[in-house]
Amino acid sequence: MSDPRWLDERESRAWRGYQNLRRDLDSTLERRLSRDSGLSAADYQLLVVLSETEGQRLRARELRNEVRWDRSRLAHQVRRMEQRGLLLRTECETDARGTMVELTPEGRRAIEEAAPPHVEAVRNYFIDLLTPEELDVLTSIAERVRAKVGDEGCDE
Amino acid sequence: MSDPRWLDERESRAWRGYQNLRRDLDSTLERRLSRDSGLSAADYQLLVVLSETEGQRLRARELRNEVRWDRSRLAHQVRRMEQRGLLLRTECETDARGTMVELTPEGRRAIEEAAPPHVEAVRNYFIDLLTPEELDVLTSIAERVRAKVGDEGCDE
């Protein structure tokens, strides 16, 4: 424990690169999204899932499953978005514990307006900068990491 | 604007992969760091920079330059860490506007204790899962994105 295998030159560059990538890309995309449509990344993610769902409504548990958040994060986010009129909560008929989350017309309008420029930005600042091979490498890396953390961190 | 180039199958997989990677990896590493040493990722980053600095102290402006945060984020973070005794603020002799940020012995102890298990975790959940070629691809991608966002987002 007192003498771990420190990162060598190559590893260190890659690790710093990842951290920079995360900082630069995410902050740029979120800033643009917020400026263009007044939505946060969290707003956007929930709206996308709901708008792609048959009936524009989903039980909170399923919604959580889609975005892989924990309970309280979703509860807070949904409460805030409900106050802004983007979605609304109703009771679940089949399970009195459950809560249904439903897209409002205003929420639908918001995501339809926000999506095109956001996708353009994702292309501009990221996807279009990568070769097809690099896209596949990234996909593969993500799957490996996911499998690794899935092993141990098995929270729900 | 009403008809952007949507992402195709391959691009979409890679983009979702990146988002999953970011979520899984960062949350795992931060949770472990916090559990093992009581430090947040932000704490860790500042402590690393200061501990690698000659004299264990840096002007706030330089510190900001290292971690690439904005003014207010650094000010808030330094205030919180000062309250916990990890570092302290003094006046800058050469510029009355400036503030010097200095590592305390307690802060030094904290980072020396936190670093080994954190590096092990970075290896375990990320670096050791990648081939040398993949490490280089990642570095290269990060540089391209950095150059792209640096073009336009030229804040300070």
Add this chain to the structure above:
DNA sequence: GAAGGAAGGCTGACGTGTCAACAACAGGGT
């Protein structure tokens, strides 16, 4: 040396994310 703008840093307000604790309900076994 006085004026104006630029740079450095701080603060308050607000949205976001995490943690622990809680209340309500479901389902099974007795």
Add this chain to the structure above:
DNA sequence: ACCCTGTTGTTGACACGTCAGCCTTCCTTC
């Protein structure tokens, strides 16, 4: 019918990040 356990969702407290606005100090220009 009744407890017991696990699930579901909510809340409050707190740390974190961003934005806008503020004050002080520096520096240039006149």
